Amino acid sequence: xxxxxxxKGTINFLxxxxxxxxxxxxxxxxxxxxxxxxxxNWGLDFTGGTVVELEFSSPIDLEILRGKLTSVETxxxxxxxFGSSRDVLTRLPVKEGVATDTQVAQxxxxxxxxxxxxxxxxxxxxxxxxxxELAEQGGLAVLVALICILxxxxxxxxxxxxxxxxxxxxxxxxxxxxxxxxxxxxxxLTVLAGVLTVVxxxxxxxxxxxxxxxxNFLKMRKxxxxxxxxxxxxxxxSRTIITTGTTLVVVVALFLKGGxxxxxxxxxxxxxxxVGTFSSIYVASFLAIKLGINREHMMPVEIExxxxxxxxxxx
Amino acid sequence: xxxxxxxxxxxxxxxxxxxxxxxxxxxxxxxxxxxxVVATRGAEVTATTQSTVNDILASKNIEVKRSELExxxxxxxxxxxxxxxxxxxxxxxxxxxxYIVALNLAPKTPQWLESMGGSPMKxxxxxxxxxxxxxEVDMGEAxxxxxxxxxxxxxxxxxxxxxxxxxxxxxxxxxxxxFRDEENLGRAERFLKTRGNDMVFRDISSGGNYLxxxxxxxAYVKQVKxxxxxxxxxxxxxxxxxxxxxxxxxxxxxxxxxxVELPGVQDTARAKDILGATASIEFHMVxxxxxxxxxxxxxxxxxxxxYNRRNGGQVVLHKAVMLTGDHIQGAQPSFDEYSRPQVSINxxxxxxxxxxxxxxxxxxxPMATLFIEYKDNGEKNPDGSIKMQKIEEVISVATxxxxxxxxxxxxxxxxxxxxxxxxxxxxxxxxAPVTIVEERTIGPSLxxxxxxxxxxxMIWGMAVVLIFMLxxxxxxxxxxxxxxxxxxxxxxxxxxxxPGAVLTLPGIAGMVLTVGMAVDGNVLIYERIREELRNGxxxxxxxxxxxxxxxxxxxxxxxxTFMTALILFAVGTGAVKGFAVTLMIGIATSMFTSIxxxxxxxxxxxxxxxxxxxxx
Numbered sequence: 064x065x066x067x068x069x070x071k072g073t074i075n076f077l078x079x080x081x082x083x084x085x086x087x088x089x090x091x092x093x094x095x096x097x098x099x100x101x102x103x104n105w106g107l108d109f110t111g112g113t114v115v116e117l118e119f120s121s122p123i124d125l126e127i128l129r130g131k132l133t134s135v136e137t138x139x140x141x142x143x144x145f146g147s148s149r150d151v152l153t154r155l156p157v158k159e160g161v162a163t164d165t166q167v168a169q170x171x172x173x174x175x176x177x178x179x180x181x182x183x184x185x186x187x188x189x190x191x192x193x194x195x196e197l198a199e200q201g202g203l204a205v206l207v208a209l210i211c212i213l214x215x216x217x218x219x220x221x222x223x224x225x226x227x228x229x230x231x232x233x234x235x236x237x238x239x240x241x242x243x244x245x246x247x248x249x250x251x252l253t254v255l256a257g258v259l260t261v262v263x264x265x266x267x268x269x270x271x272x273x274x275x276x277x278x279n280f281l282k283m284r285k286x287x288x289x290x291x292x293x294x295x296x297x298x299x300x301s302r303t304i305i306t307t308g309t310t311l312v313v314v315v316a317l318f319l320k321g322g323x324x325x326x327x328x329x330x331x332x333x334x335x336x337x338v339g340t341f342s343s344i345y346v347a348s349f350l351a352i353k354l355g356i357n358r359e360h361m362m363p364v365e366i367e368x369x370x371x372x373x374x375x376x377x378x
Numbered sequence: 379x380x381x382x383x384x385x386x387x388x389x390x391x392x393x394x395x396x397x398x399x400x401x402x403x404x405x406x407x408x409x410x411x412x413x414x415v416v417a418t419r420g421a422e423v424t425a426t427t428q429s430t431v432n433d434i435l436a437s438k439n440i441e442v443k444r445s446e447l448e449x450x451x452x453x454x455x456x457x458x459x460x461x462x463x464x465x466x467x468x469x470x471x472x473x474x475x476x477y478i479v480a481l482n483l484a485p486k487t488p489q490w491l492e493s494m495g496g497s498p499m500k501x502x503x504x505x506x507x508x509x510x511x512x513x514e515v516d517m518g519e520a521x522x523x524x525x526x527x528x529x530x531x532x533x534x535x536x537x538x539x540x541x542x543x544x545x546x547x548x549x550x551x552x553x554x555x556x557f558r559d560e561e562n563l564g565r566a567e568r569f570l571k572t573r574g575n576d577m578v579f580r581d582i583s584s585g586g587n588y589l590x591x592x593x594x595x596x597a598y599v600k601q602v603k604x605x606x607x608x609x610x611x612x613x614x615x616x617x618x619x620x621x622x623x624x625x626x627x628x629x630x631x632x633x634x635x636x637x638v639e640l641p642g643v644q645d646t647a648r649a650k651d652i653l654g655a656t657a658s659i660e661f662h663m664v665x666x667x668x669x670x671x672x673x674x675x676x677x678x679x680x681x682x683x684x685y686n687r688r689n690g691g692q693v694v695l696h697k698a699v700m701l702t703g704d705h706i707q708g709a710q711p712s713f714d715e716y717s718r719p720q721v722s723i724n725x726x727x728x729x730x731x732x733x734x735x736x737x738x739x740x741x742x743x744p745m746a747t748l749f750i751e752y753k754d755n756g757e758k759n760p761d762g763s764i765k766m767q768k769i770e771e772v773i774s775v776a777t778x779x780x781x782x783x784x785x786x787x788x789x790x791x792x793x794x795x796x797x798x799x800x801x802x803x804x805x806x807x808x809x810a811p812v813t814i815v816e817e818r819t820i821g822p823s824l825x826x827x828x829x830x831x832x833x834x835x836m837i838w839g840m841a842v843v844l845i846f847m848l849x850x851x852x853x854x855x856x857x858x859x860x861x862x863x864x865x866x867x868x869x870x871x872x873x874x875x876x877p878g879a880v881l882t883l884p885g886i887a888g889m890v891l892t893v894g895m896a897v898d899g900n901v902l903i904y905e906r907i908r909e910e911l912r913n914g915x916x917x918x919x920x921x922x923x924x925x926x927x928x929x930x931x932x933x934x935x936x937x938x939t940f941m942t943a944l945i946l947f948a949v950g951t952g953a954v955k956g957f958a959v960t961l962m963i964g965i966a967t968s969m970f971t972s973i974x975x976x977x978x979x980x981x982x983x984x985x986x987x988x989x990x991x992x993x994x
Contacts, residue, residue: 182821216938321832
């Protein structure tokens with residue numbers, strides 16, 4: 064049998080926990096600073112406005128197109144390539160007193176003047192009201208997700224672990240958002256979906272480690288909490304690497320092959336998977352230790368005979 | 379004995395996977411070019427229509443692959459896109475405007491499969507192109523209309539009861555009814571309270587001012603809003619039908635929004651014109667006592683109002699509405715004996731009886747047709763919503779010649795006006811104006827591109843994962859790969875089975891992601907088995923422990939992911955909802971295939987035998 068990691072004995076993960084979690088904290092603070100100063104480059108879904116995606120019959124000079132878009136209706140238009148040099152995305156802000164249809168017509172007029180064979184591939188118009196509502200709902204969704212998880216993990220495991228996992232998730236969400244803010248990437252609805260998926264994925268990782276911690280607390284009766292956590296992380300390490308690897312492979316495939324419309328989604332996941340894997344060890348477990356998790360906390364689970372009724376369901 | 383599944387369990391696994399695969403099959407067949415015929419009001423698609431259509435097509439030498447009559451609509455499949463267009467034109471020409479003829483793509487699912495409920499996944503607009511509109515109903519206007527109606531009721535009711543009032547007006551606080559003395563106020567309050575629970579009354583008299591304040595009750599406001607939304611949905615559905623689109627979606631979202639999806643539509647301007655036109659019609663009696671000049675300068679009875687005429691001039695009408703456009707069942711443009719354009723209208727039975735009653739008492743008197751339209755004039759309300767301008771015009775004044783019943787004509791229109799009025803009337807009136815707050819148009823080429831991109835990502839990701847699992851876990855890897863493939867087939871099968879599930883681009887991304895994450899279950903189990911083997915357990919023990927110990931981990935990990943997907947489903951719209959659905963289905967099927975499915979194979983191969991070494 065091959066082994067990606069052939070681990071002899073137990074790796075002392077927690078020895079590096081303090082400096083690494085300091086680094087984590089720094090990343091979170093950095094992200095928060097970026098969010099506070101640069102903010103998020105909210106996409107059309109959240110701000111409202113008009114997006115027109117065009118396909119020209121030959122590569123086009125964006126400067127010339129920009130020069131053509133000079134009317135009042137198209138003032139403030141952002142023009143950029145989208146996927147290839149023939150594909151162009153124009154984004155126009157909401158304009159007081161200007162019908163969006165007029166904006167779209169103006170863009171088409173300018174584009175047709177440059178290339179009569181231009182194709183209008185996509186038009187999206189979102190009212191500012193809708194965008195505002197969506198942003199509120201999206202924020203609320205992430206919050207509700209975190210609270211539900213807090214409740215579920217407290218119920219299934221223990222509150223210290225629950226707090227650890229929620230802290231880890233908040234860590235992942237903040238850093239993912241931070242990167243979007245720092246690079247000023249467009250944050251649209253699919254990115255929000257990506258962020259929520261990151262929450263689910265990262266939690267997956269954390270739960271696997273916690274599950275082992277719970278089991279090992281009952282098995283390793285003489286060991287200290289640190290030893291138990293180290294052993295648990297070591298034991299689940301190869302699984303973590305393999306699953307992270309396969310998920311990364313498909314997300315990279317999505318990023319490279321999935322097309323421009325889900326680029327943001329793939330980007331969010333790509334970053335989320337990295338920080339998510341890392342945080343399940345250095346944020347979730349470390350915090351639980353700092354909160355004083357020990358063997359007694361795991362005992363009620365044994366009394367409830369959690370495992371017993373599970374086995375009955377088992378094949 | 380360890381690691382032996384009872385027969386029923388193996389059977390169950392096989393049956394579930396077989397059912398899942400069976401319903402995934404329809405996705406393999408592709409689509410036929412088709413023409414869809416639906417009847418509008420008054421007409422019906424029957425077997426006769428079907429044979430007529432078949433005859434028309436035969437006479438044009440268009441080969442009919444299959445012709446189906448189902449749920450009052452006819453679907454005719456032809457061989458290619460060229461014939462599809464020819465067929466559409468030929469059918470429109472001979473069937474006339476009582477039918478909507480739309481281009482469609484019909485799944486090529488064989489009939490035997492279809493009869494067992496098999497159908498391919500539905501594609502979202504981002505994958506097949508089309509327009510998505512989100513419309514908002516102006517509830518303020520619906521309430522305002524209802525308040526007006528109530529004020530008019532109060533006047534008639536109080537007069538009928540011989541209760542004297544000094545005036546009724548609509549203020550910011552509600553409807554204020556003014557009385558000269560306390561006695562009349564008391565009588566009015568007692569009387570009005572017996573007239574149902576729609577209104578809440580409050581005595582706000584002060585210092586010799588006898589005022590009764592009436593407000594719509596909360597429950598009634600809710601009811602009015604609900605009715606406004608429902609009626610608008612019905613009306614928009616009718617209007618969408620006028621567009622001749624195959625399989626349009628008109629659906630409510632929340633308390634005051636409506637989603638409209640028109641697959642394959644590219645001409646958004648026309649779609650918007652028809653959907654957004656909030657025109658309605660009302661019939662009013664002309665106030666003959668009023669002097670137009672005096673009225674124009676403001677001296678006018680409170681129950682009357684001055685309106686502009688479309689072809690110039692003004693006319694004073696009674697505010698009371700004799701009949702609204704809601705009762706109009708059909709409207710056709712036609713010509714009278716002097717070749718002047720007119721619109722013939724027929725009403726529903728309720729409208730007919732109302733109309734016959736009011737016209738009976740008014741023979742010889744002039745009646746006006748008031749056309750009301752809301753237009754987007756580019757201005758915005760402070761909250762960013764679009765301000766609609768109300769345009770009211772009298773389009774005709776005609777003397778009632780005789781008691782009118784369910785059928786009558788409106789004259790005095792231009793030809794084009796008669797045409798568009800007839801179309802709008804036929805489509806029904808919107809009770810409150812709607813505005814388009816979100817619009818997304820995806821071109822058909824982009825849709826095809828999106829599918830292709832998604833499939834590419836899926837193939838690449840899947841290939842790498844399959845190869846890795848095979849190399850790394852060998853025998854068990856092969857089993858995991860079988861489970862992974864079965865899982866993907868089942869996701870497709872379940873998506874095809876659920877009527878409301880729609881495949882979107884993020885949905886494809888969800889499937890790709892499922893491929894990457896679904897191996898997690900097996901990785902957890904296999905790593906556990908390896909661990910147990912390292913710890914010196916026997917092969918059978920290791921398999922048993924591996925599956926047993928990994929179960930609660932997999933369950934916990936997946937339930938939490940499922941929860942986030944569920945939240946995503948709750949807040950997401952359109953494409954994101956599609957993602958959440960695929961993710962949820964993927965989690966459920968992958969748990970089944972990776973835990974129960976692989977166990978069944980593992981047990982069959984290694985279970986209960988003397989095995990020295992496992993291929994893991």
